[in-house]
Amino acid sequence: MAKSLKTFVRESAIKKEVATWKIEDCKEYLDKHKDDNVKPNSLMAKKLNIVKKHQEILKNIESAKKKKGDQREKLLEDVPFDLLIKNAPPEAQDPQNKKLRNYQKNTGVYLWSLGYDVDEFIGAGCSAVVWKCKDGKAMRVACDKKLLGFIKISNSASEIKDSNEIEAILQNNPKNSKYLFSTKHIKDVRKSGKAVFETELAKHGDLQKFQGDNSYKKNIERILQMASDALKGLKALHDSGYSHNDIKPDNILVGEKTKKDGTTRINLKIADFGAMTKINNTYKIFTNKKFHAPDFYKVNEEAVAGRDIYSLGCIFIGLLMDDQTFSNNYQKLAKELGLIGSEKFFDKYLSSVYSDINDKEKNIIIFFLNLIILMTKPSYKNRISINDALFSVKTLKSKI
Numbered sequence: 001m002a003k004s005l006k007t008f009v010r011e012s013a014i015k016k017e018v019a020t021w022k023i024e025d026c027k028e029y030l031d032k033h034k035d036d037n038v039k040p041n042s043l044m045a046k047k048l049n050i051v052k053k054h055q056e057i058l059k060n061i062e063s064a065k066k067k068k069g070d071q072r073e074k075l076l077e078d079v080p081f082d083l084l085i086k087n088a089p090p091e092a093q094d095p096q097n098k099k100l101r102n103y104q105k106n107t108g109v110y111l112w113s114l115g116y117d118v119d120e121f122i123g124a125g126c127s128a129v130v131w132k133c134k135d136g137k138a139m140r141v142a143c144d145k146k147l148l149g150f151i152k153i154s155n156s157a158s159e160i161k162d163s164n165e166i167e168a169i170l171q172n173n174p175k176n177s178k179y180l181f182s183t184k185h186i187k188d189v190r191k192s193g194k195a196v197f198e199t200e201l202a203k204h205g206d207l208q209k210f211q212g213d214n215s216y217k218k219n220i221e222r223i224l225q226m227a228s229d230a231l232k233g234l235k236a237l238h239d240s241g242y243s244h245n246d247i248k249p250d251n252i253l254v255g256e257k258t259k260k261d262g263t264t265r266i267n268l269k270i271a272d273f274g275a276m277t278k279i280n281n282t283y284k285i286f287t288n289k290k291f292h293a294p295d296f297y298k299v300n301e302e303a304v305a306g307r308d309i310y311s312l313g314c315i316f317i318g319l320l321m322d323d324q325t326f327s328n329n330y331q332k333l334a335k336e337l338g339l340i341g342s343e344k345f346f347d348k349y350l351s352s353v354y355s356d357i358n359d360k361e362k363n364i365i366i367f368f369l370n371l372i373i374l375m376t377k378p379s380y381k382n383r384i385s386i387n388d389a390l391f392s393v394k395t396l397k398s399k400i
Contacts, residue, residue: 007043014047018054019083023062026055061087069115076113084109095121104129107141110194123205125250125272130199138201140183141194179233181253181271200269202253207268207315210254212324218354220361221400223319224368226268228393230315233270234308235386238279243304246275247311248291249318249326279304290330291315294378306380309389310334313375320365322353334376342369364396371396 021029029051038045057079064075076084085093085106092112094105098121107129108118117134124130128142183197204210230252237244244251251272256264279301293310295303314330317337321328337345343366346354354365371392374384384392 010043011046011050014043014050018047018050021051021054023055023058026051026058030055057083058087064113065089067115068117071115073113073115079113081106081109081113084113088112089118091120092118098124100124100129103143107131107143107194110141111139111196114196125274132201136201138199140197140199142197143194177236179229179267179269180236181269200253200255202269202271203256204254204266206250206271207252207254208249208326210266211249211318211326218357220357220364221397222266224364224393224397224400226266226319227316227368228390228397229268230270230312231386231390231393233268234312235390237270237276238305238308238386241279242276243279244270244273244276244308245304246272247308247315249315252315277304290326290328292331293380294331295380298380303380305386306383309375309383309386310377310380313372316368316372316375320350320353320368334372335378337369338373338376338378342366342373345369360399364399367392367396 018026030048033044033048036044038048060075060079061083064072067075088109089112092108094100094108101124104124108121108131111131111133112118116131116137116139118139119132119134122130122132122138128140130138130140132138181200181202183199204213234244234247247270251270253269253271255267255269257267258264291311291314293307296307298304298306314334315326317330317333318326318328333349340348346362346366346369350365354362357365371384371389374382375389377383
């Protein structure tokens with residue numbers, strides 16, 4: 001027993017040492033000992049075998065760099081992931097200055113090993129990381145925390161379930177489903193604890209990033225269009241029997257749509273369905289505290305649907321305000337708006353932002369604030385329905 005343990009320790013030390021070698025190191029070592037008279041079961045023989053295997057793996061990695069798609073994946077399917085991390089192309093490595101959680105790290109390397117040509121890191125959510133590939137596709141990698149030794153909040157299996165449910169909604173509700181962000185499950189590698197999805201590419205990132213990068217707040221028409229898009233996406237979910245439960249700026253993505261006349265306009269899509277449940281199944285409540293309804297703990301169907309409407313109303317306040325990071329306390333602002341009314345709220349918070357608008361545009365903003373009051377009523381029983389909110393926005397758009 002003592003001898004076998006000693007041998008195991010030595011072999012482990014050899015493997016650890018050889019794992020740091022490059023192809024040139026392996027070749028030099030094998031050339032140096034090619035004429036040695038080595039006993040078959042000796043430690044030296046085992047080391048030579050370890051070096052040969054390591055050299056073969058490194059050769060596969062180098063060959064894979066010249067391949068694409070399935071050919072690359074096949075070459076790398078048995079390569080230890082730690083060696084891939086050390087030898088993958090720079091563009092697939094962890095992004096600089098990004099504090100990814102441990103279970104999310106090296107997802108670019110993972111995608112590259114599956115044959116995708118990784119271009120750049122886009123962002124990370126609670127349980128997934130998104131990368132842009134060189135062919136223009138966006139790839140989402142869901143990470144299974146439980147399999148990787150972390151507390152399980154969500155995992156690749158639940159992401160697949162959410163993706164399949166959203167795909168069903170997209171197919172069954174074609175009119176408004178274009179306002180939901182599509183994630184198509186394409187690969188499930190159980191051993192790794194990850195699942196890969198092909199997603200749309202949001203040109204302008206999430207709403208929070210877009211708010212910081214663009215001076216669009218004075219454009220009333222665009223704000224109303226964005227509000228209409230978000231409401232239609234929420235309507236598609238609710239009409240299909242689902243509640244999002246986590247409506248916040250970083251879960252609303254901003255793309256660009258080309259119109260028939262060749263011009264483009266901003267379009268919004270609701271994304272990140274990790275907290276989504278059936279409206280009659282209310283155990284998940286994850287919404288950011290700045291955007292959740294005062295009665296979020298209510299569990300009947302009408303109340304659950306009302307959560308999302310309230311959160312969206314808070315976001316609409318942010319769209320109007322000069323708040324580039326959505327850093328304000330929107331529950332407090334919604335309460336104040338309901339107490340002092342639209343005109344006083346405009347004078348207090350918005351008059352400097354919209355100092356150069358005419359009376360007609362000001363009146364449209366006042367009416368939009370009136371709609372937000374109805375969306376952010378303290379009790380779900382008094383909140384406006386999605387259909388009525390959409391009708392109000394449509395009416396305001398017609399007045400521009």
